[in-house]
Amino acid sequence: MPPPLPPRLAALAADASARWDALAPDDRAAAGAAAAVAAAGIAAALAIAARPRPGPHPPSSLTVDGSTFDVVVVGAGPAGAAAAWHAARGGVRSVALLDRCKFPRSVAGG
């Protein structure tokens, strides 16, 4: 046995039922369709709001195999070395600094 509705809510329900009964059959169909569309819209909005958003990537992707890094710098000239230095000093945990030469490398005219 469901608990009785509060008197004010019971009066509103009775009033709504009376209005619904007073509607013509065509009007009832139109009102039902409108209610269904509104319900679908609300459901869609709730679903979009609850959709999992892509969060930030993990701060570090370094793995123990030594082949995955946070940052890879191609070229170890002044720019590449400075980039690796500043990235690591700035908090990047793993930086791979790649160069095709071995240091000290011979530099033309240097």
Add this chain to the structure above:
Amino acid sequence: MGDGLQAAPTADAAPSLARPRPNPNLPRAPSPRDKPCGDAVTAPALALLAEMDGVLASLKCSGDLREADTLALVSPRGASALGATRAALGGAPAAATVKRAVLDARLVRAAAAVPGVCLKEGFEVDPARAAFDPATALWTVAGRKGAPVRARLLILADGATSRVGVALGLVSAPPAAAAARTSISPGGARAADPDASLIFRRDGLPGVSCLARLPDGGLTFSSFAPADGPGFKGRHEGAARSDPFVAAVAGSKAKVGGTTVAPTRAGGQGVARAASAHLLLAGDAAGAADPWTGAGVAAALASGRAAGRAAAAMFEGGDYSRRAARRAHARALASAPRPHGFRCARFVARLTAACPWLIDAAAAHAAARGDAALARLASVAAGPAPRCRLARPDVGLPILLRAVGEGVGRVTGRTVDLYG
């Protein structure tokens, strides 16, 4: 391995990654790649080196770096001004010299000493095997041999020819500028002895040459041309052998060594953007060379610093999008000792090429007014003063008045000094 990799991190990079074909018009850099810059480094470069765990101090201690106490400015007409600029600048040198091989090795050693940095020497990246996987949001960079490397963020600093940048479509044009360098062993009687000289040769405009004394006493003569026209190497070699000012500094029995010429990319030429999603460009690959003087080390260090700091900011925020990359990169670049003023430098280069008499007037003004005037000009040309300072009344107005006075003097046959 790269077969499963596809597409691009963002829409802006998608067209580039969709056509990973190397541009056949771009020259392939020899190994070890040539260095388009000379051995002179400017004041902003010294400031950037000082930031990096004492690299500057160690270069000074080992005697590998020579700070310039005296500078010279030589105009297209041959007028020269020479002065003790370091004293006039309050003890701060406007430039210094260090051999590039020494500088590169010291910088790499400093970077490799930072915890977390893994230096992989002898790793020649295969441009066709550098790709981004959107599923894992990781770059894969593979070498000609050995295991590939994966990373969240890629920083390209592989030189002006940037084979990886070309393969990814990030670099759209071959390097337009050129730099040449010749070693000179001084000998015999010398008429002048500046530590560094900025030489605006008449046949070298809109480029410029630099003659600098190395720590071992030798001289390095370098030239820069914003557009690599025919005969650039020949004109440079001719100046190394027969330019009157070079001969006066090198001496009557100087020995001129071989010349190396390298393409370079100045003022961001051919590079659409230096920051994109999961990707940053630095150094010559980003066109980080001054379009007026060709100074490359300071711009390379500044762009590398910007890329490194931007990478750190992106990791801190966990955001590797194009917007985050651009914002972080711009903020980091603006905090450099001398932010890139490529637009202004390009304008000054065009102005001096169109009006070489302005440099004549500047040299004449500096010669007449002494070290302080020359130091002001050196500070604008080499740093750290911004180029727009040329428009300031205390810098630009005296040069203009001198130019007008010289013009009137040529017509009337009398020396006119409107500046007083």
